[in-house]
Amino acid sequence: MDRIILRQSLENYRTPFEEESEFVDEFIELTFDDSAFLRSRLEGHFTGSAWIVNKRRTHTLLTLHKKLNRWLQLGGHADGVENLLEVSMQEAREESGLTSLRLVGNGIFDIDKHIIPQKGDIPEHFHYDVRYLIEAELNEPLTISNESTDLAWIPFDSVDDMVGHNPSILRMLEKTSRSEFAL
Template identity: 40%
Template sequence: MSLYDDAVLVLKRYGDGPEGVVDTAGGPAGAEPDEQKALCRDYLDHLSLHPDDGMWKACEAGHLTASALVVDPVAGRVLLTLHRKLNMWLQMGGHCEPDDVSLAEAALREATEESGITGLTLLDGGPVRLDRHPIPPPCNRHLDVQYAALAPARAVAAISDESLDLRWFGYDEVASVADESVVRLLAATRARLA
């Protein structure tokens, strides 16, 4: 299965399956299910219109990206990166690469590379939420598929070249350092963990 085919399958499951936006108890728990359904349709429409490049940075109409919020649920904390280009505290994530065989693998790869933590595992149930956001041209927008990655006990992070800083934050600290997209991702992740 190609990465494109995997993305279509993942998005269809997200929108329709028991872990998707239809089930607000198991999916993005009370977090704008209608908006998530609309985004899911938009992502699928984008892939349909851009079957050759909709997954890649070269697509000027935008492209899918994969990210993962690294969480340590035992300690009640999340690992955020101070993004080098955007100068914002964000979850780990980025562009899909030709060797990626799935969105989940791309999200886990990005989380591992950017956190320096080995042994991360994705939270069961597929993506936690979707987030579309503008970026500087020529790409114009990211269609982010967001996962949650569980950190092993006593995980030690190591900063990468893509970050200005890397830091653990308590759940209650995230809203004071990160934007609403990260706050919503954390809320959806915590609901999925519950």
């Protein structure tokens, strides 16, 4: 059932960003694959992420990913769970320690297909990342997980420098300032 809801959400998903709209059909097609929610699907699989912002929309929470050594949004593998909002919220809690997490809007915020480099005996593969806009309290204490080397609330005007001009993250930042997601 969750897979059907995801497919319908993707079919109804609209974005003004050409680079994002180019792979919507691929995401939809992937929902028909029984193994798409498992990391054992080595050519690529679904992941769920949380673009976490504070209520005033001045900061985003980023993690310095231990394996990739890059500042990224929080998220992770579906590991068989077809409800990617549930995956995103669980990963956000586990990776930050935050309990004040709240979904903003009523569905998918962003999607991104990106390559993950080979690590040990795991070959290079794609992550089909479905992202949700999540709001949290800026003053709530943070807990760094074993998947990160750092975790920080980054002011919006510093995100570009922090993420090394990552177009996917900059797209989410731009979306956050749009009227439907602004305060």
